[in-house]
Amino acid sequence: MLNRKSIIGSLMVLAMAGTATARAEEVLRFATWDTDESLAIQQEIAKKFEEKHPGVKVQVEPYADGYDQKLIAAFGAGNPPDVMYMWNFPQYYTSLKPLDDLIAKDAAEIKPDDFPQGLMNTVRVEGKTYGMPSGFTTQVVFYNKDMFAKAGVEEPKDGWTWDDLRAKAAKFRDEPNKVYGFAVDAKPDPYDFEQFLWSNGTKYISDDGKKIDGYMNSDAAAQVLDMFADMAKTQEAITLNLGDDTSGS
CATH class of the missing domain: 3.40.190.10 (Periplasmic binding protein-like II)
Structure with missing residues (x-):
């Protein structure tokens, strides 16, 4: 999925500490800033995930306008989503679950060449990985x-x-x-x-x-x-x- 914009060419889908692995009858909350067609695609992906993991419910939460403020409020209330899009993850990384062990566990599906190293560098803090890039923006100049x-x-x-x-x-x-x-x-x-x-x-x-x-x-x-x-x-x-x-x- 491509984001509306990108500061350093990447978006983050982040997992909160202790909630990255779904258990039976568990609800996984996914916060997104997308609406309309992009939101419908994400909801369809959630359904396919549920089909592949019986007993797990993915709750898509479209925050839309005021996304950052709503996310900050969720953190402040101690009730943030499990997985989310995030811009300023360095501000919250101490509350996030490092993903390195999960990435290693899924090494057969997540290969080093799947993501440009430059993008992966943007999701690391103090040597640990806290997010996965889901898109990036390429800047070009057109001329006539x-x-x-x-x-x-x-x-x-x-x-x-x-x-x-x-x-x-x-x-x-x-x-x-x-x-x-x-x-x-x-x-x-x-x-x-x-x-x-x-x-x-x-x-x-x-x-x-x-x-x-x-x-x-x-x-x-x-x-x-x-x-x-x-x-x-x-x-x-x-x-x-x-x-x-x-x-x-």
């Missing part, structure tokens, strides 16, 4: 070959830097083209936007999830924000809502 040809601008290629992109984007403003060479999302999702900070050697927050100073407010982060602001001021780029299509790249 016809517009590049018409403007006489070289097409993107491997090794391009932001300076290269900006130089080419500026050419789209020359006569007779007068179009924008790059489009920037006017309301970028924070999980997607962090990739630009990564590309400049920084990120939103420290690895332990506790420090912002020196990360979000670093010179490297400011450089990224200034770059996009400058691109808009010089008309190298236009800010758009997703779905618009008036840019060259």
Whole structure:
């Protein structure tokens, strides 16, 4: 299942301590943020699991809007679900069951090559595995070959830097083209936007999830924000809502 967004390319399905293995007549609670078609698929998967494990009931709990707040409330009340989607699992990992023994037990079904190592690294804390990636988002840049040809601008290629992109984007403003060479999302999702900070050697927050100073407010982060602001001021780029299509790249 692919998530709506991803901060570091992965989602977590996590098991709470002491509840990962179903017993006869046990109810397993699964919390999800999905709705509509995705929720229906998960409910169907739950039914198939129940068919394969008689006596076990999977209770799908669609938290939908306010998912994180509802999950926090469940933890605070001491009544969290058994298995869940989770973004910020490092904040809760001391309450979660490490999955390494379960993964080893199911080695025949869960092979090391089934999941990219980079994704698995994101679900480990202090050397222990607390989640399994269920999806990731690949970031790409689309460009219009016809517009590049018409403007006489070289097409993107491997090794391009932001300076290269900006130089080419500026050419789209020359006569007779007068179009924008790059489009920037006017309301970028924070999980997607962090990739630009990564590309400049920084990120939103420290690895332990506790420090912002020196990360979000670093010179490297400011450089990224200034770059996009400058691109808009010089008309190298236009800010758009997703779905618009008036840019060259």
